[in-house]
Amino acid sequence: MVTSKSELAIEAQGVARRFGARWVLRGVSLQLEPGEIVGLLGANGSGKTTLLRIFGTLLKPTAGTALIYGHDVARETDAVRSELGFLAHTPGLYDDLTARENLKFGAMMLGLPAGNNLDAALERVGLGHVINERVRGFSAGMQRRLALARLLLRHARVLLLDEPYSNLDTAGIALMNEIITEAGNAGGAALVVLHELAPAAGVLDRTITIENGRVADSRPAPVPRLRPRTAERAAAGAGGGR
């Protein structure tokens, strides 16, 4: 019973994953519609990151199916990857390249022009003053901002964010929320792994709690998401769900 393509942004059916003898995921099923922003909660080791990495095509599920816009993450990796913006727990930057060079590398890999757009992205995340400095000297928060700038280049329809707020200051958290909300309003879906709800207040539609490798709970966010006018949202949603 595969739903028709692109009806759902993110979908998992009985996803299980084993590392050695340990079952980290024991059959997770969830669905995100286009435009939906969902927080993924759970204790350490509950399998949140593993689930995110499966959606991010970095791990294959041991059993079950994971889909991004109807594309199987284990089989149609190329189609999935062109939809994804993945922010891992580690920034994944090259320490000996400058901030701009890191973005340039990303742009070249994506087939994007590597010109003013890079500087604009760096300005947006507040790194305009260190464009030509090497990442090695950056603080953890600055590295996360740079990773965010790289994410912005992709204009992804699906955001997978693993504890995006860690190491960020208040302004950084606000920036992150702005970017997540923008993506949601444009009809993209976001799955955000969180260890506390506070920084994401007013951003999420829903929270899903993972416990012991299974979905334990799914409920509306305690602080409802701040939305633009409904008409715009409907239009954007329809556009995204094409």
Added chain:
Amino acid sequence: MAFRDDVRRIRAIAWKDLTTERRSKAGFNSVAALGVTILVLFGFALGPDAQALRDAAAGALWLSALFAGVLAFNRSYQVELESGALDQLLQYPGPRWVIYVGKLIANSLFVGLMLIIVIAVGIALFQVSIPAAWPSLLGVFALGAVGLVVLGTFYAAMASRSRAREVLLPLLLFPMLVPVLLAAISASKALLVGDMMHEAGAWIKLLGAYDLIFFVATLWAFEYVIEV
């Protein structure tokens, strides 16, 4: 169109690897220094007799290059593993072999440069006189280096991400490189003494065939190795 995208990605990876390597000079310098050190140790092992040194020069040179090269191959993936960069690298769309080819280009330049230093030192230390057929000798070195780098880059993609990477890479790589070593050493040896028996040609052909076969095979197999 798609092909131009691939070429651009290959360029991006080679550029990124070389820039990183150039900025952390310590990496190249220490690998080259290790190559020279091993060469010196071979000199001690083979004794001060000039003729014995000359006879063993080709073998010592290639083994030094091999031992030093092994470090370079694992380093090439170290950059990707340090802060989870490989996760991001795999997230980009496009075929996986472009990652391999990009790294192959960067590693070839890296190992080629190291080889030049080791050869220069080796010629001096082992009292080798440069033969008239030195362009062929250069060709042998190029073909041998390519064989070394093709398999080294491929096996390091596995070894660098496993437990026991220090031992696993040489364990996998060295037996596979036996034909390269035999061919490169024999051909260099023959050319150094003037190739009286006309045997260098056969070895060069073998090297060329080896490089081609394993370049194609690793190109095909790389996706299976990097994707898990």
Added chain:
Amino acid sequence: MEASNWAYVTAAYAVTWVLVLGYMAYARRALQRARAEYRRVTGHEPGEGDAV
């Protein structure tokens, strides 16, 4: 020459049989351990239906 050759021939066949029988015993033990583990997990003998 004759006498010493017999020693080598005997050694060769001894090595062969030690290896064959030794590996056979090893394979047998490994299989029995695997089956015991299978019984512990599933509660029945291998091959009795319920392939997952």
Added chain:
Amino acid sequence: MTTAAPTVEAPRPARWPVFGAVSLAALVATQVFSFLTSPPDQNMGQLEKILYVHVPAAWVMFVCFAIVLVYSLRFLWKGREDDDLLAAAAAEVGAIFNGLTLVLGMIWGKPAWGVWWVWDARLTSTLVLFLVFVGYLALRAFVEDPQRRGQWSAAVGILGALNVPIVWMSVTWWRTLHQMPSSMRSMAKIYWVGMFANFGAFLLVMAYFIRRRYDAACTVRAAEHASQAAALGGLD
């Protein structure tokens, strides 16, 4: 509903022990036969009898590595886990026969050549092949994830098999360009009969070994799959 990892079934205990006993009996029979039929060689005395185990062991080793090649390719093509397990079983058995070939070669070499080891083309390339498959087995031991282990070792197995003719050629040249080529002396017909009979018996033993190792690997994986099913709590 799709499942990324194809399941492996635990094979039921079948008549393989009988097969094992039969193949051992065959090995005894062929060895007795070849012992009785082979006259002592003029130069070598009784030494020729070593060839009845040495040469078939080498042939069986090649059969094993051919199986590794075929099933590694099939695993990468179809992604069925049992192909990977069969390739691994064949690699292990192949390494055993490879080691036997080497030891027997050395036992032959000591009286024949006066030394335990010569850098003869056959011995040397057999040794290189042995090292390649030691690497293969080491890799499997160092990697836990079944998918990763399967794909990595398949790649190593395929490249290793690809290397066999190249190693053989390079080692042969390396020897023959400087010395006389080492070739087997022509042998009487009766030797060949014994040789092929032993080869047949060795093939049976090989099939038995591979099957047992494969059964064990499948049972282990099936037990793991069963614990998966338990962990999923009936969630199919």
